[in-house]
Amino acid sequence: MKRTLGVAVLTMASMVGGVSAQGATAWLDRPMTSWNQPAAAVPVAQKGTEAQAALDRRCGSSTLGTFPTADPIRKAGWVPFLHQDRSIARDDVDVIGGMSAASPGCEPTVFNLFVFVGGRFAGTLSPMVMTQNRDGAAGAVRITSADALTAEFARYTATDTECCPSSRVRVTYRIDRTGVRPTIAATEARQVR
Secondary structure (H helix, E strand, O other): OOOOOOEOOOOOHHHHOOOOHHHOOHHHOOOOOOOOOOOOOEOOOOOOOOOHHHHHHHHOOHHHHHOOOHHHHHHOOOEEEOHHHOOEEEOOEEEEEEEEEEOOOOOEEEEEEEEEEOOEEEEEOOOOOEEOOOOOOEEEEEEEEOOEEEEEEEEOOOOOOOOOOOEEEEEEEEEEOOOOOOEEEEEEEEEOO
16 A cells, blocks of 8 residues: 655744754753654755755755655655665564755765654754754764664764764654654654763
8 A cells, every 4th residue: 555645834943843053953942842743744844955856866866765764855855865875664663764955975965863653754963954064963873762762963062073072962752653643753852971
């Protein structure tokens, strides 16, 4: 049976009530609140400097052609990619990146990470788009059980160089499978370095 996953006419900023770019990483400093809604569709990508088709030709992953969860990401205007060049999957949980801009070497520069449970979109790991080597950029992502995962986010200060954030924050997420569709929710943020 083929499932169709819808595409919402939302931008990442509208998911959290229009948080400005200046406050984009403030979500890591506050008690965790849920930005993912049950049965929501993959948020629409903001236009990058390069057309999606051109970015996909230049930086798209042929490996993801076999991932059915890459299709809704692509339909929402993102170019799917493997975060940190690896598949993040366990049981029926998959985490796939989507970028709207990339460096000349195809490193995602504007991106988010999308979680699918049983092939259905469950939410994003960040309420805002992320920028590589900037405050709030995702690093290691681990699926720790069938219903939990963690992600580490870089925390930069004004004096940090791009290579070396001052600290990292680990966010813990739980997967709620009780509703019509699964949803992920951040439950805790803890500084780990």
